[in-house]
Amino acid sequence: MPTRHLLTDLPHVIGEEQTDLLAANRHARLLRIVSPPRFRSEPFLQQEDEWVMVLQGEATLDLAGQPIRLVAGDSLLIPAGTPHQVTDTSIDPPCTWLALHLERDMPDSGAGP
Numbered sequence: 001m002p003t004r005h006l007l008t009d010l011p012h013v014i015g016e017e018q019t020d021l022l023a024a025n026r027h028a029r030l031l032r033i034v035s036p037p038r039f040r041s042e043p044f045l046q047q048e049d050e051w052v053m054v055l056q057g058e059a060t061l062d063l064a065g066q067p068i069r070l071v072a073g074d075s076l077l078i079p080a081g082t083p084h085q086v087t088d089t090s091i092d093p094p095c096t097w098l099a100l101h102l103e104r105d106m107p108d109s110g111a112g113p
Contacts, residue, residue: 044084
């Protein structure tokens with residue numbers, strides 16, 4: 001299988017984030033996201049848990065009204081239903097993320113096998 005370096009050949013982004021699907025199955029999606037400089041996203045309220053890690057650069061998130069600063073190497077688990085928004089990203093290097101979206105466990109229906 002070929003390897004891929006996640007910090008080379010980054011797209012030049014203006015205005016909107018560039019998202020690349022790295023892997024997926026019916027329970028999870030792994031994305032690489034490159035944010036434009038000084039990016040501010042729309043608010044998010046997702047039905048799935050999301051784990052994010054900053055690979056390079058820096059970002060500030062608003063997580064349920066609390067500002068959180070992330071630098072390269074930092075990660076954060078955002079539980080489903082938690083309002084969040086990217087409020088700022090670095091210029092150089094561009095903020096580059098890994099984002100893992102995880103389907104929430106389904107409640108046990110009580111039905112046996």
